[in-house]
Each structure stands twice: as C-alpha cells, then as structure tokens.
Amino acid sequence: MTAETSAEGFRSGFACFVGRPNVGKSTLMNALVGTKVAITSNRPQTTRRAIRGIVHRPDAQLIVVDTPGLHKPRTLLGERLDSLVRSTLTEVDAIGFCVPADEKIGPGDKYIARELAGIKKTPIVAIVTKTDLVPPERVAEQLLAVGELGEFADIVPCSAAGDFQVGTVADVLISHLPEGYPLYPEGDLTDEPEQILIAELIREASLEGVRDELPHSIAVVVDEMGPREGRDDMINIYAHLFVERPSQKGIVIGHKGERLREVGTRARKQIEALLGTKVFLDLRIKVLKDWQRDPKQLRRLGFFD
Template sequence: MTELDSENRSGFVTFVGRPNVGKSTLTNALVGEKIAITSAKPQTTRRAIRGILNRPGGQLVIVDTPGIHKPRTLLGERLNDLVEQVLGDVDVIGFCVPANEKIGPGDRRIAASLDGYPRAKKIAIVTKVDVAGRDEITERLMEVDALREDWAAVIPLSALTRVQLDVLSDEILQLMPTGPALYDDDVVTDESTEDRIAEMIREAALEGVRDELPHSIAVVVDDIEPREDSDLTDIHASIVVERDSQKAIIIGHKGSRLRDVGARARAQIEDLLDTRVFLKLHVRVAKEWQRDPKQLGRLGF
C-alpha cells in the first residue's frame, strides 16, 4: 500500500442515467439501509438524498438524484436543475446503464453531457447484471466503454445480489480527495425522519398506479406525535394529487386502496421508528401543483 493509499479519503459521489436504471437501488445497497424509495415508475426520486457509506480508509457520501429527463412541467424543470447543481458539486460521477437494455439516444446524450462537469472524475457502471446473460453483459460493457475516453473505470454489478458492490465502493473511494470523514460513523443519511416517512408513504401510493398519476402524487407529513401512556406514535399525513379523478383512484372503492397504501407504508415506518404506528392518511387535491410555483414551494420543491 502506498503512502497516498493509506491516507483517509472522503467525498461526494452521485449516479446518473435515464430514469429506472437502478440508481436508487444501488444507493440503498451501498449504504446497507433503505434511504431512497424505489419504484418501477420513472422520476420516483425527487430530491437530492444523501446516504453515507463508511469504508476502511474513508467515507463516501452518495447523493441520490432524480433521473435526467425531458421536462414537461415546472416540477420537471426544477428536478433537472437539482441534478445539474449536484453534478457540479460532486467529486465522482457514476454513469449507469442496465445490462439488459441496449444503449440508446438518451444514454448517449447523458454521457456526452458529462463534459459540462470537468471537475468530477467519471466511472461507468453496468447495472442489473443478475438479469442479463454473459454475452449481453459483454456487449453492454463494450458499448458503454466507447461512449467516453475518460472513464476512470468500467464496472459491471448487481445491486440486488451485491455482486461487485465492494469493487465499486473501493474504486470510488480511491478517486476521492484525501480528508477527514464528513459525517459521524453512526449516520446513514441526513434526511429528516419526517421526509423519510413522507417518502415511504409516497412509495406505497405509487404501487399499482399508472399513466400520469405517479407524477401527480406528493406527500406531506402533517403531524407526528407519540401517544401519551402508550408505545404508539400517531402520524397524520396528506397525499396530494392534482385532480378529483386522481383522488378517487388513490382512495379506491370504499377506501380499499387507501387502506392498502396505509398498511404498506405503516409496516416500513414502524421499522424506521422501532415503535407501533397509527397512520391516518388524508387525500387532498391541489390543482395542477406540478406547474404552480406557489404550490411547488408549499410542497418543498
């Protein structure tokens, strides 16, 4: 081990790529705890969520961001702006493509856009190798390697089966500047408990909905209060949609769908808080909130 290698390293890394290439799943796998919600729906991630990974010799701060996409609303524009801001600040950018999908125009556009962030070192990551054959993985590695000449590394991996995760984290750490840890050892994220609860509810609400509805769902935690003389915590939260028809879909026949959302979310929240939870969900309409600057501000965007 060289003298440089023996020094402590720390810094920021983010993963970029089209929506649904596995960035949030990869973040959760590296941190070892669920800090970012996952869904088959595009643009599930809406904030810059930081997860902290401590390794021998250093600390990685992983910033999970929305997928880069062509915006159709003011919210979409703000999410892209957020990604640009993060990319300008991080030390390492990991460009992700799934092993089971051919490289397309969107991948090429994103890879080329990394020219705009000369400060960051770049690595290419081929995700989801657990669902691809050997020939498919080889083809994808060759395709992604040809996209840029400045990759510091090209790494195939699976976040689900944890294949090559240690290789990735060690490679990223070696690209980081030397310096002390940025967070205490016991911190896994700087997300507030309230924000994590809101995201768990949104993840449950996204399950099974289709068309434009996923983009129209936001969640606000209105109140968290431990119940007196009980191990129960009362949580009141609002699921916000854009139209009355969407409200009816979320609630379902005689409230059946909303009860299902509450049950799924409550199980995750109880694990997070390590206590029993009474979760009361309310569905309200904020007309066209994705396009309204005032509504976006109230919802934290």
C-alpha cells in the first residue's frame, strides 16, 4: 500500500494480549505473525518486554503487542513489568484477554477481568487458548465460564499449537481497529532490534530444564556482534548471562560446563535461523547480586530507562 493509496476500507492499529503468566500469549502472537518474534517457555513470566509482532494483510495491518503476564509482583522487576502492562492497555486499539482452555478460571483471571472492566473505551476480546489440550465439551464449558467474567466484544476459542482459528482471532481483532494507513513497511515482522531478539533467544535456551526459581534470575545482554574479520558468512556474537547468586551460576554452567554448551548450541541454531547466516556464539556468566530488586542494575540490563 503506497502513501497515495486511499486508506478507505484498510484498517491498521495495535492490539495487545493480556493474561496471567503462561497462558499462551507469546505462542499465539508468533502464530499470528507467522514466525518467531517472541520467545516461549512453559515457565511463567518468560516475557519481560512489550514485544510487537506485525501481521500484514491486503486489507489490514495488525500490530500485536505481547505483554508480560500480570501477576502479584515480588520484586522491583515484577512491579515494573506490571506497570508496563497497565500502560500498554491504555495505548492500544483493542485488547485480547487470554484464558487457557485447560485450566479452570482462577483468582488471577478474575483479577485481570476486574482490571479490564475499568477500561471503558477499548474493545476487549476474550480469547480461550490451548483448545487442543482438552475435548470440545471442555472448550464449551470454558467459553461459558469466560463469558461470566465480564462484558466482552467477542469471545473466540483458538489453538496456536493446533493452528485452530488463529486466522479468526486476527479477523476479530482487525474488526475493532480504526481505518488508516499501514504503520510499518511491508515485510517487517517486528520492530525489536536484532540484539534484543538474540538476547531473548539465548535466554529461552537457558530456561530449558532448570529449577523453578532460576528462570526469574536469568538476564541476557548481547555485548558485541559483528561480521567475523575476513569472512562474510559468519557473525561473531559475545553475550553475558547474568544470575543473582553464585549457586545459580553453577546451575547454568552444569557439570564441567556441559549445560552451558547445550545452551549455546540451542541458542546458536535459533540465532542462525533468525539471521540467515553462520554464527560464532561466545557466552559468559556473571553474578549480579539481587539484580531484580536493584534499580541501577535493572537499567544496566536494559529493562528500563
């Protein structure tokens, strides 16, 4: 769509996904965009940024904002993530409230529904995710239960993993967007900088198979990246993984460094797929004591200005 083209009939705008941790928001966004722009994990609170994925259609451009899960914060990082979610809710054209089909409605869902009830001007679409994990009668029960949580513009069941009604979710969200010109160039799938995407892929690889308390303590920063001297088919990437205690450092490294090598191998494959070139990945680990509670360290790690 060119600048000279009329915007009549074309819709464009922002829709954010909100829900408690680990309800499938990032997986659904990736399915909508058609490629991986947000990391996923079965660990709660994997998402730490408001990540934007761009869905291009002939008649619309939908920018999906994946937010961290709303939860009761226990650290300064948690407080600021919740603040990030709430500020995002005031800035979008539509809100997708995600509730999983395979879990009963709980206090967290009811809490978010009450929060959303205070947003009067923005249409809210309830999305029942993970329908592939339960039989149809359970999906029907969940749709009724979600309908009792509040007044929603629409209620849609879907499964990102099973590719069920993902397109319908996009249709419904787009129907609530205003008419307007595209906001991003054709072909752009996210506005996240490459270094942030790479850091997230490293963090995703580091989350696999670790203890419950460790994921929240891991942060990743890409210190340097660039083409290898004398070669145009390889990029050197140097990154640090930060943890909060020396014992956590040992967990990440593993016996004789075996686990860290596994993390590097997994991350490198994902980064090579992202960049379309060979990658040399150098990972180092450093302890930043209680960084989740330290405003100075949070700024240093790039979470907040």
